[in-house]
Amino acid sequence: xxxxxxxxxxxxxxxxxxxxxxxxxxxxxxxxxxxxxxxxxxxxxxxxxxxxxxxxxxxxxxxxxxxxxxxxxxxxxxxxxxxxxxxxxxxxxxxxxxxxxxxxxxxxxxxxxxxxxxxxxxxxxxxxxxxxxxxxxxxxxxxxxxxxxxxxxxxxxxxxxxxxxxxxxxxxxxxxxxxxxxxxxxxxxxxxxxxxxxxxxxxxxxxxxxxxxxxxxxxxxxxxxxxxxxxxxxxxxxxxxxxxxxxxxxxxxxxxxxxxxxxxxxxxxxxxxxxxxxxxxxxxxxxxxxxxxxxxxxxxxxxxxxxxxxxxxxxxxxxxxxxxxxxxxxxxxxxxxxx
Amino acid sequence: xxxxxxxxxxxxxxxxxxxxxxxxxxxxxxxxxxxxxxxxxxxxxxxxxxxxxxxxxxxxxxxxxxxxxxxxxxxxxxxxxxxxxxxxxxxxxxxxxxxxxxxxxxxxxxxxxxxxxxxxxxxxxxxxxxxxxxxxxxxxxxxxxxxxxxxxxxxxxxxxxxxxxxxxxxxxxxxxxxxxxxxxxxxxxxxxxxxxxxxxxxxxxxxxxxxxxxxxxxxxxxxxxxxxxxxxxxxxxxxxxxxxxxxxxxxxxxxxxxxxxxxxxxxxxxxxxxxxxxxxxxxxxxxxxxxxxxxxxxxxxxxxxxxxxxxxxxxxxxxxxxxxxxxxxxxxxxxxx
Numbered sequence: 001x002x003x004x005x006x007x008x009x010x011x012x013x014x015x016x017x018x019x020x021x022x023x024x025x026x027x028x029x030x031x032x033x034x035x036x037x038x039x040x041x042x043x044x045x046x047x048x049x050x051x052x053x054x055x056x057x058x059x060x061x062x063x064x065x066x067x068x069x070x071x072x073x074x075x076x077x078x079x080x081x082x083x084x085x086x087x088x089x090x091x092x093x094x095x096x097x098x099x100x101x102x103x104x105x106x107x108x109x110x111x112x113x114x115x116x117x118x119x120x121x122x123x124x125x126x127x128x129x130x131x132x133x134x135x136x137x138x139x140x141x142x143x144x145x146x147x148x149x150x151x152x153x154x155x156x157x158x159x160x161x162x163x164x165x166x167x168x169x170x171x172x173x174x175x176x177x178x179x180x181x182x183x184x185x186x187x188x189x190x191x192x193x194x195x196x197x198x199x200x201x202x203x204x205x206x207x208x209x210x211x212x213x214x215x216x217x218x219x220x221x222x223x224x225x226x227x228x229x230x231x232x233x234x235x236x237x238x239x240x241x242x243x244x245x246x247x248x249x250x251x252x253x254x255x256x257x258x259x260x261x262x263x264x265x266x267x268x269x270x271x272x273x274x275x276x277x278x279x280x281x282x283x284x285x286x287x288x289x290x291x292x293x294x295x296x297x298x299x300x301x302x303x304x305x306x307x308x309x310x311x312x313x314x315x316x317x318x319x320x321x322x323x324x325x326x327x328x329x330x331x332x333x334x335x336x337x338x339x
Numbered sequence: 340x341x342x343x344x345x346x347x348x349x350x351x352x353x354x355x356x357x358x359x360x361x362x363x364x365x366x367x368x369x370x371x372x373x374x375x376x377x378x379x380x381x382x383x384x385x386x387x388x389x390x391x392x393x394x395x396x397x398x399x400x401x402x403x404x405x406x407x408x409x410x411x412x413x414x415x416x417x418x419x420x421x422x423x424x425x426x427x428x429x430x431x432x433x434x435x436x437x438x439x440x441x442x443x444x445x446x447x448x449x450x451x452x453x454x455x456x457x458x459x460x461x462x463x464x465x466x467x468x469x470x471x472x473x474x475x476x477x478x479x480x481x482x483x484x485x486x487x488x489x490x491x492x493x494x495x496x497x498x499x500x501x502x503x504x505x506x507x508x509x510x511x512x513x514x515x516x517x518x519x520x521x522x523x524x525x526x527x528x529x530x531x532x533x534x535x536x537x538x539x540x541x542x543x544x545x546x547x548x549x550x551x552x553x554x555x556x557x558x559x560x561x562x563x564x565x566x567x568x569x570x571x572x573x574x575x576x577x578x579x580x581x582x583x584x585x586x587x588x589x590x591x592x593x594x595x596x597x598x599x600x601x602x603x604x605x606x607x608x609x610x611x612x613x614x615x616x617x618x619x620x621x622x623x624x625x626x627x628x629x630x631x632x633x634x635x636x637x638x639x640x641x642x643x644x645x646x647x648x649x650x651x652x653x654x655x656x657x658x659x660x661x662x663x664x665x666x667x668x669x670x671x672x673x674x675x676x
Binding site: 043 | 536537541608
């Protein structure tokens with residue numbers, strides 16, 4: 001049986017601003033399985049980064065986690081004392097960010113920062129820590145790891161910095177790795193290198209990865225499961241092939257139709273009309289309603305919940321796209337209306 | 340030296356670049372150490388026909404942005420010539436340059452930092468009109484309203500400030516400003532890179548519509564190969580300050596001849612979980628140092644096909660098919676020309 005390394009249930013994070021409550025994350029649930037990748041995909045401002053910060057309990061003020069539970073290997077992180085939470089971060093759960101330049105300290109060598117991280121969690125000598133760091137840098141494919149240890153972040157290229165970041169994140173063998181747009185700042189050839197590295201390390205260490213990105217290509221190439229997020233809610237959740245091949249939510253389908261493709265001639269792109277809604281004072285309706293071409297009478301009054309349509313495929317839509325033939329789709333819509 | 344290219348109708352190209360070079364000094368220059376140069380653009384030639392979109396792709400640091408600045412005459416080239424509608428504009432200054440700028444506009448990557456936050460939309464879009472046209476205030480307002488409508492914004496939002504708009508809308512303001520003087524050529528420098536996925540398609544389609552509506556030519560610079568393929572007629576691939584391949588967009592995925600173009604294409608993650616290729620040939624290493632580019636073919640240290648000749652002789656950009664040129668010793672001519 002597959003065991004979830006990280007389980008998030010009904011997580012809500014709100015920001016209390018002078019202009020009102022910004023509901024960045026609204027009751028989302030998902031799990032990251034051991035040795036698997038869950039892709040969390042969405043546009044900017046949909047709450048995906050706040051989700052990752054909530055899991056690490058690093059939500060900046062005036063944000064607050066207002067509800068939900070987060071289980072990491074059976075421990076509810078939201079109930080841990082601060083001291084213990086600090087031990088979890090880095091050791092049991094690590095994070096890599098979009099821009100490794102800003103997540104490294106620019107005036108300390110890579111080696112010093114690496115050893116600092118290891119020594120904060122492990123009771124070993126400096127020399128042992130150094131050896132472990134060198135070993136990890138070599139594992140992520142950095143040439144001359146001893147040299148890298150003595151270098152400063154600015155002396156490394158973007159791709160090398162991100163590799164060093166991944167090495168530090170995996171050095172303590174965490175159960176869960178949160179990767180927030182890990183390749184967005186990198187060139188496409190370097191991105192391919194990093195993605196291959198992440199795939200290899202996941203298999204080798206059995207780490208569960210929460211991969212957060214707006215890039216549907218990266219998700220399709222790396223994720224086992226995918227959760228599509230929109231305006232603080234998960235709209236669709238399922239195995240990667242199911243969601244990409246038979247999307248049930250109009251938003252997922254619209255997203256997939258709006259990207260130019262290298263592997264086919266798409267004719268004219270069909271963009272999603274309008275823009276994502278403001279998260280300030282969200283109404284009790286489907287957040288995708290203003291942009292949806294399938295909206296029915298239910299959508300303005302009832303915010304759809306994430307419901308299973310097959311055991312491995314869940315969707316939050318009052319009128320989900322049918323995966324079967326057209327006639328049945330119509331009857332399904334009528335059925336949904338009478339409910 | 341290359342001769343100016345002639346299009347089929349014998350009309351001069353809208354824009355033509357011949358052997359363009361731009362070096363920046365990078366320290367040195369004393370008796371003990373010779374002057375070193377960053378070779379940002381190192382002998383680039385291409386042309387854009389009237390009504391054509393030329394896509395320019397390449398990784399960061401390959402010289403794309405330097406190229407735009409030189410083409411727009413914001414910087415002086417170290418060597419080479421720039422021809423606009425057949426006229427050599429390389430040395431133009433003063434009034435002539437001013438007239439030239441009317442015909443060449445740019446849309447930047449980050450619409451937020453390229454719009455003055457303290458100016459209203461009317462002032463922003465009206466500024467090029469105020470600089471070039473002797474129109475009354477009323478006429479100008481009418482023009483700005485019309486421009487807003489063209490780019491799909493509400494003409495009632497004249498008095499709003501940039502921060503009141505979303506990223507996609509701000510990019511539309513930038514496009515309206517570029518269109519204001521009815522230019523012939525617009526350079527789009529990573530114009531969709533900072534936009535959301537669902538907004539990118541809106542802007543790409545808008546750019547396509549405007550091109551047909553106003554008979555524009557584009558130089559579309561991007562690192563996003565799929566977007567470039569979508570919007571361009573032809574695609575030029577740049578590596579370490581040189582153009583390594585020029586190819587028709589519709590042939591890009593199937594006919595690409597240069598190993599670098601092929602590696603770039605292979606590195607793009609396809610949004611299709613059924614097309615996962617775990618054995619894909621991943622390009623090793625990183626782009627070269629522009630101060631000391633490798634000898635011979637600049638791509639040879641990373642090239643899977645490199646042989647002895649590649650370390651010694653730099654390959655010429657040679658025609659290998661219709662509208663298809665590549666700079667590689669091993670790319671084969673598809674037919675006799």
